[in-house]
Amino acid sequence: MKKIVVNLKQRSYPIIIGFKTFSRIGSFLNSIKIGKDAVVITNNFLKKRIGFSLAKNLLKSGYTVKFEVVPDTERSKSAAEVFRLINSIGKIDIKKRIFIIALGGGVIGDLSGFVAAIYKRGVNYIQVPTTFLAQIDSAIGGKTAIDLSVGKNLVGAFYQPKLVFSDISLLKTLDKRQVRSGLAEAIKYGVIKDKALFNFIEKNYKSILRLERKPLEFIVYRSSLIKSKVVALDEKESKGIRTILNYGHTVGHALETIGGYREYSHGEAIAIGMIAAARIARELDLLDAASCQRIERLIAKVGLPVGIKKINKTRLMTTLNRDKKFIKGMNRFVLPVSIGNVVVRQNIPLSVIKRAIDSIINEDTTYGMK
Ligand SMILES: NC(=O)c1ccc[n+]([C@@H]2O[C@H](COP(=O)([O-])OP(=O)(O)OC[C@H]3O[C@@H](n4cnc5c(N)ncnc54)[C@H](O)[C@@H]3O)[C@@H](O)[C@H]2O)c1
Ligand SMILES: [Zn+2]
Incomplete structure (x- = not known):
């Protein structure tokens, strides 16, 4: 079992990464004194698959447990x-000892965290991420949010959990599409900060897709470490440091919005977004052709999409303009300069952005086949 601390002074919290550690969650909670009445927010599938044994363990450790089930779709991130x-x-918060457990992927994590942030101006919550993507990314860092029809994550709060409890054994029921989605964020960490992680994914992507324990543990640990360090340096994304985690997300979020949050999973959308940003970097001569190709090749190799079939380009540009990463009408992109290093650039000429968008339309979209 490994422990990483997200260092945020009085808001610091541990990330516990283990294998089959799930049944010990009660004793971890006892050590952080979080409340006594657990409200577990999850979906129907996860309630049956994991929820009941979680509840059993919590009851044994002296907690009460109440489930709140939400529909299994990005659309649950709604007002x-x-x-x-x-x-x-x-209605059930009578003795005022309530705390929230987000049991699920990024959708449940973002939604539950936001509920925890605004109910009574903030109650305790923990993240029990059950997808690869949530374990390496969304459960860490306290960004909570819901979507509006005009854009993704437009309503939210920075609100840190008290514990992130990642049990790798929970990932074994994920389908390949979800594993790939997580891999997109892992590739992101490789490009922005960790060449060794990028190399590792290049070498081991087949065993990762087979959900082998060792490579998954390595990636969850390494990615959690990067995210926790970046968050500790810039909790509220006010210093321009946390911004690098948005590599691929500018175009990615716009694609998710335009697709009604159904067409692409989050990881698929940011995979395309990472290619668009790499091509912008290439055109601005920030990134050499070989590195640009390596990024594109890895995304294709793991079976993520590298392009889109058709798109309403005017809508895409309008949606991009609404993105939180566009400040005062000025666009802002995270651009790779090598594998392991990125820069944040503002005011990229629209013609360059449009050319990058054009270049990803009608690329090979037969992803998920390899
Ligand atoms: N807050 C952040 O910092 C942050 C970072 C990245 C992504 N996100 C958000 O995360 C969301 C995407 O998260 P996601 O990819 O986890 O999607 P998700 O939460 O929709 O989960 C994907 C699917 O996997 C299923 N699932 C969950 N655990 C499972 C398991 N153990 N076995 C089998 N199936 C399982 C879910 O029921 C769902 O159908 C997006 O809304 C994105 O905006 C947030
Ligand atoms: Zn993301």
């Missing part, structure tokens, strides 16, 4: 779902 949950939690 309607937030208020439904808050009303329901309010």
